[in-house]
Every structure is written in C-alpha cells, then in structure tokens.
Amino acid sequence: MTILSALNTHYGRLERCGGVAPFGFSTESIAFALVLSPDGGLNSCRDLRDHTGRQPVGRPVTVPRTSKRSGTTPRAFFLWDNSKFVLGLGNGTGQPGITTYSAHAAAFRETHERLLDDATDPGLLAVLRFLRTWTPSRFGRHRLASALLDRNLVFQLDGDVDADGQARFVHDRPAARAVWERQVTISGGPSAVCLVTGRIAPVARLHPVIKGVAGARLSGGSLVSFNRNAFASYGKKQGDNAPVSEATASNYGAALNALLARNSGTKMRFGDTTAVFWASASAGGETSARNAEAVVAYALGVSRASSAYAAAFKSGWGGGGTFPELIDIRRTLERIDVALDPGTRIHILGLSPNGPRLSVRLWHETTLDLLLARLAEHWEDLRIEPRAWHRPPSPLALLQPVARRGDPETVPPVLGGEVMRAILTGGRYPRVLLTAALQRLRAGDPVTGPRAALIRAVLQRDVRHRGRGKQAGPSFTTGMEVPVSLDRQEADPAYRLGRLFALLENVQRAALGRVNASIRDRYFGAASATPASVFPLLLRNTSHHLAVLRRKSGTGGLAVWFEREMNEVMDGLDMTLPCHLHPESQGRFVVGYYHQRCARKPAPDAAEAETAAPDLPTDEG
Incomplete structure (x- = not known):
C-alpha cells in the first residue's frame, strides 16, 4: 500500500471516530472570536485560548479548509483568518508597532462579498455588515487586546447557540456550511483518474499543507508539490503531474496533520526525522487498532503504558534482572487482558524538512508481532553489562551518544532515518553510526554505557548478518561475537x-x-x-x-x-x-x-x- 493510500484509509477510520474534520474543512488553531451584533457591530472579543500552559495557545476549531497563499496576491479564507485579513492589522515585519494591511483586508472583504452575494442568514449578513463598516482606525476605540494581532480569528453572532446550548460560530451555521460546500464542489479542477483511488474526480491543483514536522517551516510544508518547470512533464502544471483527487488530497492531509498534532501519542522524533505511526482497523476493529497503537507507543518510548501493558512487558524487558529479554512475543501479548490482535497492520512514516517541502525518510509497513520481534532483536543487540538504560531507549535517546553536547540538532543528517530503518527491518545499522560514536570518544567525551551499547549493537549485528560463529583464535575481523559482559576468555x-x-x-x-x-x-x-x-x-x-x-x-x-x-x-x-x-x-x-x-x-x-x-x-x- 502506498503512503497516500494508507493515509486516505486512515482518514476513513478517524472520520468514523470524529477525530478529523469532514471534507472541505480543516482543524486550525483559533485564538479569538469576534462577537458581532446583527447590524455588524463589534460587541466583544471572546478569548478561546488555552491558558493552562506556560504560554496561551489557540484552541483547535474545525473551520473551512485553508489553501496555500502562493504568489504575491493575498488569498483569504472563508469566515476565518488571521488579523491581517480580518482586521487589516498586524505586527510589522522588521519594525515596531502596529502595521496596516489594506490589501489583505480588501481581499478578505471581496471574497465574502462574492460568496455571500445572495445570503439571507442573519449570521452571514452580520459578517458582511462588519466587513463593510470596519476600519483599522476603530481598533483603539474598541480597546481590543493587542493579543489579537497576528492571531487567527473567527466570527460569532451575539447570543447564537447550537442545539446543545453552546455558543456557535458563524461558520458552523447551516447556511454558512451550505455556501462553503457549494464552493468546494464548483471549485474543483479538471477531472482525471485519481492515482490513489482509481476513480475519476476533480484533481487537486495544490496539495494540503502539512504541519508539525520538527525543523520545517511554521507555515507547514508539502508532501506533494510541483513549483518548478523541472518538476513538470508533458506540459502539465502543478497537481496535474500526479493527479490526486481533491477529496483524497484533503483526506490524506487531514489524517497526517492529525497524526502530527501535539500530544497525538503517535508522533516521535529521531535526528532530523519526525515519524508517525498508526494501526489499521480493517481486520481487528477500532479497539484492536487503538490497543496496538498504545503498545507501539510504549515500545518506541513515545508514551508511558497503562498498568496492564507495563505489567505484561515487565518480565520481557526487565524481568529477572536482565535487560532486555523478550522471548515469546505472542505469549507476552496474550498476557494483556484487552482486545489485541498480534497480526494488526502497523504503518510508520518518517518525514524531514526540505525547504518548502517534506522529504520521506522512512516508510515501513509491518504487523504488530513482527514489529515487536524486530524491536526485541534490536534491544538484544544493545544489551550490555553494566546496564546502559533502565528501560529500552527511544530512537531519539539512541542518537544522543553521537550528538555533540547531547544536542539532537548536531546528529548527522539522514542518520536518524537510517537507524530507524535498520531497527524495523532487522538490517545492518548504518556504518556512520559507529564512526560518529568513535568520533565523540576521540573528541574527549567519556565512554558511557549508552555509547558502549551503541557500538556493541553495530558490531553484533554485523556478526549476525555474516552468519559466522565465535572463532577460537585471535582475529582482527568482525567475525566474533561481541561479549555482553566482561569475558576473560575473549581472545580478540x-x-x-x-x-x-x-x-x-x-x-x-x-x-x-x-x-x-x-x-x-x-x-x-x-x-x-x-x-x-x-x-x-x-x-x-x-x-x-x-x-x-x-x-x-x-x-x-x-x-x-x-x-x-x-x-x-x-x-x-x-x-x-x-x-x-x-x-x-x-x-x-x-x-x-x-x-x-x-x-x-x-x-x-x-x-x-x-x-x-x-x-x-x-x-x-
């Protein structure tokens, strides 16, 4: 299964569980809601941010989907945007104080004048009246907090609530959704056969923006894009070079952004690579898929396991004073008193920044039991006495011994993806891993347990791949087993x-x-x-x-x-x-x-x- 096909399938699972926005919508971080009166007056400003952390962060809200702002002409979003478009105000670039963005405000107003030309809904009319009467000079008069600047804003009709009695945003009103769904339908490009689904449908000209990859631009990057003639063929432009339907592009983008979201529990980092993983629910159902993801998250050091999982793997990872010793993976899984299928399909995708794009560093498909068997083999290669780690190290912790001063940014590029590929496939570790560890020692870093364990793992895996047993006499080749603990009989x-x-x-x-x-x-x-x-x-x-x-x-x-x-x-x-x-x-x-x-x-x-x-x-x- 290809990457886009697997993500498109995962979107269907998330949609059934309510974990992603429907087609034509996306989940964005919204900081404030402008509460309007029916005549378009600005009554108040509602703070939607979460203040529990060190700094307030916007609240995830389902809004009409975004589009790339390529080129010099500003493009506005529907019924939401940042303050430069909604209010025509923002913090200046390279200069202190508030800056006026007249072109952005005009683009936002013209977009809504065009889409809401025949609107009769009170909420939509209130937005139109606000945009027609608003001027940046009124900003100080209303004493709006400076926190609004450069923040994403939505609209709310004063006193409007949904069926549950909760305050409702204008873009959630039925009339607004009908306008947007009609716009999404008619804005599709020429139809072609979708390379992912095989169906004839309007092709996406631009693919969705992916956010959450460490080191990438804050505005996000593209997994699929064609912005130069060198990337095109047969005179085609942009998305026509790799036809993917609008719906499929939206689906895979929503699924990937959900996996990359903060605290998703399915995201990890190693070196310059940010990886996500997910399980398929096609065989064992949703419960089995969720449990499989929890096991993988614990095994990869992404999150702590529940008491049931921790108890099930305690004997495998640290029982009897040895580390690690995972003998029978299926028997270990059976100890967990929850629905869990060892044959559940697991997908792992690793991405790294590459300017405005994202590079695929890793793509691996496997089953839960095979994945854990590979991890057990990896942990066995890392085993050394005295113990280097109290529990199996995460991929990021595994690369710290080769980083200068423990800074993950100093890890050689591409190394993280290569190490992870070796772990998942059981192949040899990259030789640069051994070289990098030795370089740190020559630079004066101490011989710590993690560094010694990492070096032993590279050598031991080479021995196993060569298929040679322990030799009796001295040898300067790598054909001999590498001792786990002090071996006074070792002749190397x-x-x-x-x-x-x-x-x-x-x-x-x-x-x-x-x-x-x-x-x-x-x-x-x-x-x-x-x-x-x-x-x-x-x-x-x-x-x-x-x-x-x-x-x-x-x-x-x-x-x-x-x-x-x-x-x-x-x-x-x-x-x-x-x-x-x-x-x-x-x-x-x-x-x-x-x-x-x-x-x-x-x-x-x-x-x-x-x-x-x-x-x-x-x-x-």
Whole structure:
C-alpha cells in the first residue's frame, strides 16, 4: 500500500471516530472570536485560548479548509483568518508597532462579498455588515487586546447557540456550511483518474499543507508539490503531474496533520526525522487498532503504558534482572487482558524538512508481532553489562551518544532515518553510526554505557548478518561475537587492549589519585587507533605507578592484584602490537574498556585472602 493510500484509509477510520474534520474543512488553531451584533457591530472579543500552559495557545476549531497563499496576491479564507485579513492589522515585519494591511483586508472583504452575494442568514449578513463598516482606525476605540494581532480569528453572532446550548460560530451555521460546500464542489479542477483511488474526480491543483514536522517551516510544508518547470512533464502544471483527487488530497492531509498534532501519542522524533505511526482497523476493529497503537507507543518510548501493558512487558524487558529479554512475543501479548490482535497492520512514516517541502525518510509497513520481534532483536543487540538504560531507549535517546553536547540538532543528517530503518527491518545499522560514536570518544567525551551499547549493537549485528560463529583464535575481523559482559576468555586483541587500557588507568588513579589529565584524557583516542605507538609508553609509566603503590602503606596487595590482572590480559596478546586498528576493532576496544572499567572485583577465596586487593578506586573517590 502506498503512503497516500494508507493515509486516505486512515482518514476513513478517524472520520468514523470524529477525530478529523469532514471534507472541505480543516482543524486550525483559533485564538479569538469576534462577537458581532446583527447590524455588524463589534460587541466583544471572546478569548478561546488555552491558558493552562506556560504560554496561551489557540484552541483547535474545525473551520473551512485553508489553501496555500502562493504568489504575491493575498488569498483569504472563508469566515476565518488571521488579523491581517480580518482586521487589516498586524505586527510589522522588521519594525515596531502596529502595521496596516489594506490589501489583505480588501481581499478578505471581496471574497465574502462574492460568496455571500445572495445570503439571507442573519449570521452571514452580520459578517458582511462588519466587513463593510470596519476600519483599522476603530481598533483603539474598541480597546481590543493587542493579543489579537497576528492571531487567527473567527466570527460569532451575539447570543447564537447550537442545539446543545453552546455558543456557535458563524461558520458552523447551516447556511454558512451550505455556501462553503457549494464552493468546494464548483471549485474543483479538471477531472482525471485519481492515482490513489482509481476513480475519476476533480484533481487537486495544490496539495494540503502539512504541519508539525520538527525543523520545517511554521507555515507547514508539502508532501506533494510541483513549483518548478523541472518538476513538470508533458506540459502539465502543478497537481496535474500526479493527479490526486481533491477529496483524497484533503483526506490524506487531514489524517497526517492529525497524526502530527501535539500530544497525538503517535508522533516521535529521531535526528532530523519526525515519524508517525498508526494501526489499521480493517481486520481487528477500532479497539484492536487503538490497543496496538498504545503498545507501539510504549515500545518506541513515545508514551508511558497503562498498568496492564507495563505489567505484561515487565518480565520481557526487565524481568529477572536482565535487560532486555523478550522471548515469546505472542505469549507476552496474550498476557494483556484487552482486545489485541498480534497480526494488526502497523504503518510508520518518517518525514524531514526540505525547504518548502517534506522529504520521506522512512516508510515501513509491518504487523504488530513482527514489529515487536524486530524491536526485541534490536534491544538484544544493545544489551550490555553494566546496564546502559533502565528501560529500552527511544530512537531519539539512541542518537544522543553521537550528538555533540547531547544536542539532537548536531546528529548527522539522514542518520536518524537510517537507524530507524535498520531497527524495523532487522538490517545492518548504518556504518556512520559507529564512526560518529568513535568520533565523540576521540573528541574527549567519556565512554558511557549508552555509547558502549551503541557500538556493541553495530558490531553484533554485523556478526549476525555474516552468519559466522565465535572463532577460537585471535582475529582482527568482525567475525566474533561481541561479549555482553566482561569475558576473560575473549581472545580478540582489540577487546583485550581495551581491557588493558582500563587497567592502566585504574593503576594511575590508585597511585596518584585525581589528576588534571589522566591517561584516558591524553591517550584514549591514540591507544584505540594506533596501539603500537602508545602502549609501550603507557606500560613504562605504569611500572612507576605500581612502584608507588608498593611503597604506600596498605596498597601493596592492590599492586599485586593489578599485576596479576595485567598479566592475565597480556598473556592472550601477541608480542607485536598492531600498528593500526580499523573502526570495527576500535569499537571492540571501547567495549573491552567499558567492561573492564566497570567490572567488580570478585570476592577473594581463602587461598588469596592475604594478597586480595580492596575495592578499586573510582572517579568519585
């Protein structure tokens, strides 16, 4: 199923549930309602904003749909717009104070004079009379709040209520809806076969504006657009190059904007990509689809799960002190005492900004059980001891180890979409993920659990894709399994060199305490890339540090323990150290360093009691 077809189908589901506006309408953020008297006078201004947050935000209201304001000629909306069109006033661009927008106000008035030429409805007549008599000079006379400027405004007839007794906007009056529905019908372009539905219908000249993609323009972007001759073919213009009916274009736009809305629960971000996901209700029904979306949201770290879901996955994600271990996905789903079909279809769409357009970074269709199985495989690749995360990381958290100063804006472009594709398909992680993590370490960032886990995941997935088991002898290829926790039998030279570097650092810390620049600060990058040029110097310095420990009172046993650990690591190394380690081996160096750095010394037995060392010192003291 194509992207537009899947979104069009999802629109039908949302429409049945009342989650989207009907065809010809859209949901927009409205800040104020101008309350008019029947003669067109402005009685008051009603504040519709939500004031519960740090800053007031407009209220979502279903209004006649918008259209793109391309070109230099202002285009007005029907019975609503921002203050530049409705009042002819707004905040000036590049200059302080209120600016008059006469052309915008004239366009708004002319649009309504044309559409309401034969109107007899009191509400529509009140709007016409207001537009005919309103002048910007009356703004100060009515003492309207400056908050109206550059805000979206609607009209309301004073005292007008709906069947439930609630205040009704003019555009919701039956006469206004009839005018707009007639306008939508006659404004359609030439008919053609819709590429999405296969039906002959008027083709959309311009596709809807999509809002909510991180980094895109605040006014929104287009998923489908043709604004240059290079994008056209056979002399066709704009939407005729990819004929999609007006109804279908409106439907997919409404569905996608609903998925991208704030607090939708179906939206996540990783890198420069904003992704949405939704479930199909065609097989299991609406309840099953909603439950499937809740499971996916929890699994991807978008939202917290209900107590039922959290309990069902607790044993899979953190049971028994291991993380993560999702053994039987279907059995886990059966523990949830709600209607949930493991075969529910799941759609995931990733978008990123591209000027006035939106680029598709990711499009994936799968089933719920297969999706969670892929996630379980991904979490297994990320598994490392000590534990890097308390719960499975979200895609955004997964990219933080490769971001400078933790800023997601510094993540290499396109990386987020490639990582997410590897997670969903079970394919290899992008090689740039390993390179970016190593670059952060060479830049001086610490070897944290998330960075070590990310590096291990890239290497381990490569091993699985090559289909090779653990090799008996040393190798500088990536054919060996990458240990989850400290493996004293691991023969890989890079892994052992990482362990050795951690031991040398611990010796320095034990002998000298805190120093301005440790060997990790000075030599980690060089040791992991060119061991032969660094380790001889480090071993000579370590002999002096061990001598200091022997001379100190109470640390002689610690020196003996360090020597024994270093000998155990070095016994598995060749006498000739490698001159250079390629990125895969540098990654194994990091994993070995992390394991040895965080390893706890085992309790001594009776035979070793006299030479046993106390607990190793840490960075904290």
